[in-house]
Amino acid sequence: MIPAPNFFEGIIQQLNTGIVIVDQVGDIQFWNQFMxxxxxxxxEDVLGRSIYDIFPEIPQSWFQKKIDTVYTLQHMAFTDWKxxxxxxRFPTTRPITGEVEFMYQNCTFSPLINEQxxxxxxxxxxxxxxxxxxxxxxxERLTNNLEKEKQEQQKLITKLEEAQNQxxxxxxxxxxxxxxxxxxHEINNPxxxxxxxxxxxxxxxEDLMAVxxxxxxxxxxxxxxxAQQTINQAKEKYDFDYLKEDLVNLVxxxxxxxxxxxRIVEDLKGFSHVGESDWQMASIxxxxxxxxxxxxxxxxxxxxxxxxxxxxxxxxxxxxQINQVFMNLVVNAAHSIEKKxxxxxxxxxxxxxxxxxxxxxxxxxxxxHMNRIFEPFFTTKPVGKGTGLGLSVxxxxxxxxxxxxxxxxxxxxxxxxxxxxPILQPVQVxx
Amino acid sequence: xxxxxQLNALxxxxxxxxxxxxxxxxxxxxxxxxxxxxxxxxxxxxxxxHQAHQKMSEQPVITTRQSFIGPFRGEVLVIFGVNGANExxxxxxxxxxxxxxxxxxxxxxxxxxxxxACVSGICxxxxxxxxxxxxxxxxxxxxxxxxxxxxxxLKDSKALLVEIQFRIESHAFACELLICISDAxxxxxxxxxxxxxxxx
Ligand SMILES: Nc1ncnc2c1ncn2[C@@H]1O[C@H](COP(=O)(O)OP(=O)(O)OP(=O)(O)O)[C@@H](O)[C@H]1O
Ligand SMILES: [Mg+2]
Numbered sequence: 001m002i003p004a005p006n007f008f009e010g011i012i013q014q015l016n017t018g019i020v021i022v023d024q025v026g027d028i029q030f031w032n033q034f035m036x037x038x039x040x041x042x043x044e045d046v047l048g049r050s051i052y053d054i055f056p057e058i059p060q061s062w063f064q065k066k067i068d069t070v071y072t073l074q075h076m077a078f079t080d081w082k083x084x085x086x087x088x089r090f091p092t093t094r095p096i097t098g099e100v101e102f103m104y105q106n107c108t109f110s111p112l113i114n115e116q117x118x119x120x121x122x123x124x125x126x127x128x129x130x131x132x133x134x135x136x137x138x139x140e141r142l143t144n145n146l147e148k149e150k151q152e153q154q155k156l157i158t159k160l161e162e163a164q165n166q167x168x169x170x171x172x173x174x175x176x177x178x179x180x181x182x183x184x185h186e187i188n189n190p191x192x193x194x195x196x197x198x199x200x201x202x203x204x205x206e207d208l209m210a211v212x213x214x215x216x217x218x219x220x221x222x223x224x225x226x227a228q229q230t231i232n233q234a235k236e237k238y239d240f241d242y243l244k245e246d247l248v249n250l251v252x253x254x255x256x257x258x259x260x261x262x263r264i265v266e267d268l269k270g271f272s273h274v275g276e277s278d279w280q281m282a283s284i285x286x287x288x289x290x291x292x293x294x295x296x297x298x299x300x301x302x303x304x305x306x307x308x309x310x311x312x313x314x315x316x317x318x319x320x321q322i323n324q325v326f327m328n329l330v331v332n333a334a335h336s337i338e339k340k341x342x343x344x345x346x347x348x349x350x351x352x353x354x355x356x357x358x359x360x361x362x363x364x365x366x367x368x369h370m371n372r373i374f375e376p377f378f379t380t381k382p383v384g385k386g387t388g389l390g391l392s393v394x395x396x397x398x399x400x401x402x403x404x405x406x407x408x409x410x411x412x413x414x415x416x417x418x419x420x421x422p423i424l425q426p427v428q429v430x431x
Numbered sequence: 432x433x434x435x436x437q438l439n440a441l442x443x444x445x446x447x448x449x450x451x452x453x454x455x456x457x458x459x460x461x462x463x464x465x466x467x468x469x470x471x472x473x474x475x476x477x478x479x480x481h482q483a484h485q486k487m488s489e490q491p492v493i494t495t496r497q498s499f500i501g502p503f504r505g506e507v508l509v510i511f512g513v514n515g516a517n518e519x520x521x522x523x524x525x526x527x528x529x530x531x532x533x534x535x536x537x538x539x540x541x542x543x544x545x546x547x548a549c550v551s552g553i554c555x556x557x558x559x560x561x562x563x564x565x566x567x568x569x570x571x572x573x574x575x576x577x578x579x580x581x582x583x584x585l586k587d588s589k590a591l592l593v594e595i596q597f598r599i600e601s602h603a604f605a606c607e608l609l610i611c612i613s614d615a616x617x618x619x620x621x622x623x624x625x626x627x628x629x630x631x
Contacts, residue, residue: 065459065524065540072459075547078566083536106566 018088018105020124021112024071026051026064029121038090038103057089070111070122077109079126081133093130104133162376166396169389184268191265195258202251209244264293279425281314284322284347284356291326292345299334303343303360310348315423321397322421328390329358329417335381336362336415349423353403357418364411373407402426432617433591437624438471444627445469445593448552456548460522460599467596494570495542499550501562502619505612507546508570509538516541518602535569542567545597545608553610557623591617 012019013033021030028046036042041054052060066077079087081104090103107126114120219231235241292305299305333343341361348355365373372378374395379388398405403421433441446468453466491513498506515538516523523540525533546564554561593610612620 059524059526061524061526063524068459069544069547073455073544073547073551074561075543075551076564077543078539078564080536080539080566080568083539108566 016128018124018126018128020051021121022051022067022124023121024067024119026067028054035088039088055088058087063087066109067122070109071119074111074113074119076111079105079107081106081129082136085133087126093128094134098130099134100130100137103128104130162392165376165389166393169387169393180268184265187261187265191258191261195255195262198251198255198258202248202255205247205251209248212244266290268294279316279318281316282319282322283314284312284354285309287319287323288326288345288347288356291323291330295327295330295334298331299343302334302337302339303341306342306344308344308346310346312347312349312354313423315354315421316425317401317421318397322401325394325397325419326356326358328394329419332390332417333358333360333362333415335386336360336364338363341414352423353420354423355418355420357416359414359416361414364413364415365407365409366411370407370409374405433621433624436628437621440624440628441591441620442469442471444556444624445471445553448556449549449595451555452548452552456544459544460519462522462599462601465596465598465600467598470594472592472594491573491575493538493572495538495567496570497542497546497567498565499546499562500565501554502559502616503550503554503557503562503612504616505610507542507550508609508611509542509545510607510609511538512606516604516606518604519599522599522602539567539569541606545606549593549595549608549610557620557627559619559623591620 015032016034018034018038019030019032020028020035022028027048028051029048031043031046039046039054046054052058052063066079069075069077086102086105087107088103088105090105092098092100093103105126106129107124110123110125111119112121112123219228223231288307288309292299330343330345337343337360343361344357344359346355346357346359369378369380374391375388376392377388378392379386381388395405398419398421401421402425403419406418406420407415408418409415449466449469453464457464493511493513493515495509495511496506497509498504515534517534517537519541520533520537523537525537543564543566546567550562550564591612593608593612595608595610596605597608598605
């Protein structure tokens with residue numbers, strides 16, 4: 001085939017690519033069919049007119065700099081859709097299924113050199129890359145979403161770890177509780193018979209003393225002086241008067257001791273409430289008393305405990321868990337006191353809620369620690385003394401009971417923790 | 432790969448090319464620009480880039496690249512400071528500056544200008560057919576060039592590297608160009624140099 005004179009122009013007109021030629025001031029010298037179809041302007045209409053008039057959306061100083069680059073440097077210039085989606089605002093090439101409104105474009109500006117090796121015009125060629133752009137944008141969205149999901153997952157993992165730690169702590173408490181209950185049970189039996197033996201022993205010692213009194217009386221009246229002297233010597237040697245007195249006291253003290261052991265064992269059993277992880281109506285005061293007994297050792301040298309108990313109804317709760325909270329608060333209060341101080345425990349009722357407050361005269365909590373104390377593992381105590389789980393576990397237990405915890409603290413003066421609990425749980429108790 | 436004579440001649444040629452490039456750039460952006468005397472290195476590995484380049488290698492940079500294709504063939508890396516070329520927004524015809532989008536397009540525009548001025552000048556001086564260019568792109572952003580190049584072997588292991596500093600004092604702006612000429616066009620370059628030497 002022999003090319004007709006306008007053969008190449010035919011090709012250029014048919015190219016599925018925008019082709020525009022402008023001169024040094026931006027007047028249009030040529031444009032092809034693609035431009036006509038997209039802009040709606042015929043070649044004849046635009047010839048010799050400024051490109052800035054035809055496309056007022058083109059930023060003129062920026063565009064002119066491109067033309068100048070081509071003229072001055074005889075060098076190409078480029079635009080990239082990622083930085084500048086389009087130069088010519090043409091409607092999208094996918095009006096039905098596409099997601100974007102306009103045609104994405106990559107443009108190239110090249111010098112047209114004449115015979116004098118001078119630039120005679122700027123050839124602007126641009127391609128429609130809406131397809132690529134849409135895919136790339138979709139990919140970017142996808143990547144962003146994935147990144148977001150990843151972050152969400154990370155958050156969930158952190159939460160899971162926290163939950164697991166709390167579970168571990170609860171499990172630890174439960175294990176300790178079981179151990180305590182087992183020990184308590186074992187101690188209960190021997191304590192029982194020692195207690196009753198002590199009772200008999202006390203009576204027997206009294207009887208024995210009565211018999212000895214009779215012996216002495218008779219001895220005074222009827223025996224020889226030698227016999228009396230021997231007996232007095234023996235009495236003196238063994239400090240009989242003291243022995244007599246002390247024997248009674250010893251038995252009495254032992255009885256007291258055994259009684260206390262009995263009570264602690266009872267409390268231990270009550271405190272751990274083995275098997276009792278059920279919701280039930282329970283007395284808060286009982287729980288407080290038994291908790292205080294269990295932790296008495298930890299606080300007795302540190303603080304005197306004052307109790308201001310109001311009238312409380314039984315409340316619906318899981319007693320072993322509530323006791324655990326009491327214990328955490330009371331032990332924290334004792335720890336906050338450096339030498340000697342006071343712990344005041346008050347209770348009361350307000351509408352359908354009850355409160356239990358534990359106030360100490362300890363070191364207080366500084367402002368910057370205040371909003372961290374309920375975090376798991378937040379502790380200011382030395383390694384081995386605190387795990388930092390006490391308050392976070394307490395917080396969750398109270399939350400599960402649909403109550404809340406209030407803290408009021410003055411550094412250097414003391415801290416008051418107040419628990420608020422509803423008397424009855426909302427209808428669906430288990431979640 | 433080059434004889435001493437060739438290298439000397441090449442240095443001379445590139446000096447002239449850069450002088451012209453600076454002149455054209457100045458006219459284009461209507462500001463006085465300074466191009467340093469180009470330094471030539473024969474590069475064998477990325478190690479050499481590191482050495483060519485110790486001043487800037489510590490600081491975080493933005494690096495762009497653009498390739499030129501023809502008998503004279505290779506790639507140019509342009510190394511900007513972290514601020515890119517924001518100072519030059521106005522000179523480059525941008526009206527509202529400051530946006531991230533503009534910052535990126537701006538350094539690509541500037542990359543294109545510098546590469547055009549330098550590479551076309553060299554082609555002209557060597558009387559080689561002029562190169563065509565790919566569109567400029569971002570190479571990497573943030574780290575130091577040194578860290579980025581660490582362990583990366585350059586594809587063309589024997590290349591000529593031309594290091595040029597570009598400075599606009601009135602706008603406190605500077606950047607650095609590394610023109611890497613590929614192995615494949617070394618012969619074209621040395622032939623062109625020979626022709627020039629012979630013609631003198
Ligand atoms: N009554 C209080 N007075 C002063 N600081 C307190 C008081 N109660 C809690 N804190 C502060 O809150 C921190 C966290 O208490 P939390 O009970 O959660 O952990 P802990 O007591 O350190 O360790 P443990 O897990 O053994 O209870 C404590 O380390 C302490 O700094
Ligand atoms: Mg604690």
